[in-house]
Amino acid sequence: MSEPHILIVDDARDIREPLATYLKSQGFRVSLAASAADGRAAVEDGAVSLVVLDVMMPGENGLSLCRWLTARGGPPTILLTAMADEADRIVGLELGADDYVVKPFNPRELLARIRAVLRRVPQMAATQPAGRRRFAGFLHDADARTLTRGGGEPVALTSAENRLLCVLLDRPGQVLTRDQLLDLTAGREAKPYDRAIDNQVSRLRRKLGEDPRMPAIIVTEWGGGYRLAAEVVAEGDT
Amino acid sequence: MSEPHILIVDDARDIREPLATYLKSQGFRVSLAASAADGRAAVEDGAVSLVVLDVMMPGENGLSLCRWLTARGGPPTILLTAMADEADRIVGLELGADDYVVKPFNPRELLARIRAVLRRVPQMAATQPAGRRRFAGFLHDADARTLTRGGGEPVALTSAENRLLCVLLDRPGQVLTRDQLLDLTAGREAKPYDRAIDNQVSRLRRKLGEDPRMPAIIVTEWGGGYRLAAEVVAEGDT
DNA sequence: ACGAGTTTGTCGCAATCTGTCGCAAACGCC
DNA sequence: GGCGTTTGCGACAGATTGCGACAAACTCGT
Numbered sequence: 001m002s003e004p005h006i007l008i009v010d011d012a013r014d015i016r017e018p019l020a021t022y023l024k025s026q027g028f029r030v031s032l033a034a035s036a037a038d039g040r041a042a043v044e045d046g047a048v049s050l051v052v053l054d055v056m057m058p059g060e061n062g063l064s065l066c067r068w069l070t071a072r073g074g075p076p077t078i079l080l081t082a083m084a085d086e087a088d089r090i091v092g093l094e095l096g097a098d099d100y101v102v103k104p105f106n107p108r109e110l111l112a113r114i115r116a117v118l119r120r121v122p123q124m125a126a127t128q129p130a131g132r133r134r135f136a137g138f139l140h141d142a143d144a145r146t147l148t149r150g151g152g153e154p155v156a157l158t159s160a161e162n163r164l165l166c167v168l169l170d171r172p173g174q175v176l177t178r179d180q181l182l183d184l185t186a187g188r189e190a191k192p193y194d195r196a197i198d199n200q201v202s203r204l205r206r207k208l209g210e211d212p213r214m215p216a217i218i219v220t221e222w223g224g225g226y227r228l229a230a231e232v233v234a235e236g237d238t
Numbered sequence: 239m240s241e242p243h244i245l246i247v248d249d250a251r252d253i254r255e256p257l258a259t260y261l262k263s264q265g266f267r268v269s270l271a272a273s274a275a276d277g278r279a280a281v282e283d284g285a286v287s288l289v290v291l292d293v294m295m296p297g298e299n300g301l302s303l304c305r306w307l308t309a310r311g312g313p314p315t316i317l318l319t320a321m322a323d324e325a326d327r328i329v330g331l332e333l334g335a336d337d338y339v340v341k342p343f344n345p346r347e348l349l350a351r352i353r354a355v356l357r358r359v360p361q362m363a364a365t366q367p368a369g370r371r372r373f374a375g376f377l378h379d380a381d382a383r384t385l386t387r388g389g390g391e392p393v394a395l396t397s398a399e400n401r402l403l404c405v406l407l408d409r410p411g412q413v414l415t416r417d418q419l420l421d422l423t424a425g426r427e428a429k430p431y432d433r434a435i436d437n438q439v440s441r442l443r444r445k446l447g448e449d450p451r452m453p454a455i456i457v458t459e460w461g462g463g464y465r466l467a468a469e470v471v472a473e474g475d476t
Numbered sequence: 477a478c479g480a481g482t483t484t485g486t487c488g489c490a491a492t493c494t495g496t497c498g499c500a501a502a503c504g505c506c
Numbered sequence: 507g508g509c510g511t512t513t514g515c516g517a518c519a520g521a522t523t524g525c526g527a528c529a530a531a532c533t534c535g536t
Binding site: 195198199201202203205206212220222223 | 521522523524525
């Protein structure tokens with residue numbers, strides 16, 4: 001379908017550009033950003049599979065962007081740095097980085113590490129953020145916020161329902177905790193006894209026409225969270 | 239939820255044992271193996287979350303075990319080696335290793351890398367083998383968590399029942415002790431007088447419509463554990 | 477700005493899930 | 507058969523979830 005999309009965030013053009021050329025030659029799609037802020041924007045635009053991130057940059061620190069990515073459950077991160085200090089490596093990894101490569105680096109090693117990380121990441125984690133997708137006999141249009149049964153009449157979704165469904169469709173089969181869902185759909189932390197997600201799930205299930213006895217599309221993992229149990233395929237224009 | 243289970247495969251006791259002690263002190267469950275063959279056996283027993291694997295060992299090579307793990311979709315691997323050669327690192331990573339640490343290593347860095355890898359492989363073991371399988375006249379859908387008798391109406395399984403059934407279906411004919419089942423389904427150790435598994439089996443048997451006098455699908459091995467006595471065939475999509 | 481209609485979060489109770497306990501039944505051994 | 511051990515499973519309790527009802531927040535037309 002599509003090659004993985006790598007975002008390189010580094011203020012030094014003489015690192016950024018040769019690396020981009022090399023990765024493109026290896027079949028990746030590559031985007032560039034010269035600052036943490038640009039990198040953040042690029043990630044929010046969507047469809048980034050992995051971020052290669054320089055730690056030392058003027059302005060916002062690379063580590064802080066890394067932490068932000070981790071907290072959001074965003075794409076995986078490989079940190080890049082001139083510092084060989086072991087303590088820095090450990091801090092980086094503990095912050096949520098998936099790997100840590102020291103400059104100067106052999107591009108082939110970085111490539112191998114990129115592949116190793118991507119191999120382990122549920123590939124759907126960073127696909128298209130929107131569009132039309134088909135699942136379990138439904139067609140979901142994220143832009144129009146509608147849900148159409150195989151046959152006919154479209155059902156309107158509220159914006160919260162639409163966000164929840166998008167998040168689930170982005171990660172089919174993956175169990176998401178209430179905390180993650182809250183963060184991803186509303187961008188907020190859970191209060192004590194927060195049942196907002198349970199309700200959204202309940203409402204969405206109803207619109208999906210689920211059997212309350214036996215939900216087959218949005219499945220509850222007891223003590224864990226929720227999971228989408230359906231195959232999802234992106235839909236082109238019709 | 240449950241501590242991850244690390245398997246250390248290294249022929250050198252003076253590496254293996256201090257490392258095991260350290261990882262245990264950090265809250266992991268740890269198993270040891272002194273050869274690739276032992277390591278393979280330990281993985282097949284199940285419930286290993288991650289393998290730390292020495293490359294240089296007498297007898298079977300660590301790389302060959304690594305390749306076997308990858309091919310099998312087994313747990314992630316971190317290679318450990320005395321060789322600092324970049325080419326070796328790249329080969330290791332391309333073989334399917336998730337990370338590569340050079341001896342002598344700082345245990346804290348290895349720990350951070352273990353955590354980094356585990357972070358990206360959440361409940362892979364629990365959710366991985368999903369799909370539909372047919373056995374003893376039933377069709378089990380691990381994703382939707384349903385059980386359908388040859389003819390008709392599907393029965394809903396709970397999370398725990400589904401996990402137990404998946405574990406049994408993964409190993410038809412093999413006797414699994416309560417300890418193994420607990421580990422594989424709940425990722426925890428048995429307490430004294432722990433009868434949780436007996437109960438799950440009992441509940442699952444009821445949903446399978448077993449004759450209490452003489453269970454024919456999930457068989458009790460007296461003094462041993464339980465065993466699935468049925469042929470299992472994977473089911474394609476229909 | 478105001479008010480009607482929608483959407484979304486909070487509360488509370490009923491239902492469900494899962495581990496623990498206890499006792500009777502089943503088993504292996506002498 | 508007697509006896510200690512192991513297993514089956516009903517009953518129970520604590521935790522978790524489903525969801526109806528209500529209220530707060532928001533949307534929009536006027």
